[in-house]
Amino acid sequence: MSMTLTAADGHTFEAFTAGPEDAEHGIVVLQEIFGVNSHIRDVCEFYAAKGYRVIAPALFDRVEPGIELGYTGEDISRGKDLKAKVSYEDALKDIEAAAGAMSVQKKLGVVGFCWGGTLTWLAACRSSLFSAASCWYGAGIAELRNEKPHCPVQMHFGEKDKSIPASDVEAIRQAQPQADVCVYDADHGFGCDQRGSYDPFASELARTRTVEFFKANL
Secondary structure, three states, X not given: OEEEEEOOOOOEEEEEEEOOOOOOEEEEEEOOOOEOOHHHHHHHHHHHHOXXXXXXXXXXXXXXXXXXXXXXXXXXXXXXXXXXOOOHHHHHHHHHHHHHOXXXXXXXEEEEXXXXXXXXXXXXXXXXXXXXXXXXXXXXXXXXXXXXXXOOEXXXXXXXXXXXXXXXXXXXXXXXXXXXXXXXXXXXXXXXXXXXXXXXXXHHHHHHHHHHHHXXXX
């Protein structure tokens, strides 16, 4: 389902929703640079099936509404261009609006992938609305590693990911010793079954760890 949300600055945007509206807990799902596409909707349905209320805000609506990209080279270039036009501050306004739409839920988690993985880290640090954050291969986390999270954080990285070298992962570990940092024998985007880098074993393990992490903290 789709719903229209309004951010604190008056910006209106769409969001994909799934799961029971009266669920005890909720999860905000944050997109890659490819928009709220079929992969992100699949992720939402997965957590909805676990009993959560789920909302995925369309973060590119600030630039162009209705963006849904695939995973070709052309899609990657387009996604990077769109991402460059959305500031962290504006994205966080939309993320908080999505969280605010789940006022019935007692606790909220946030999970994101790629660009959304970095935004998940920022949401954990710059918002007090979340009780748990699971960041999947967020390349921008290393640069932001000295921020202070307000909730437990879990991170998932692929050791073959050229965009996030082992030195970055180690720097994150050093800066955030309390974070649960998991590394897999996999490449960037290993959790998306529509990408050539998809790794079923790593994806299932990371997903299982995320489910258990939310179960423990929400």
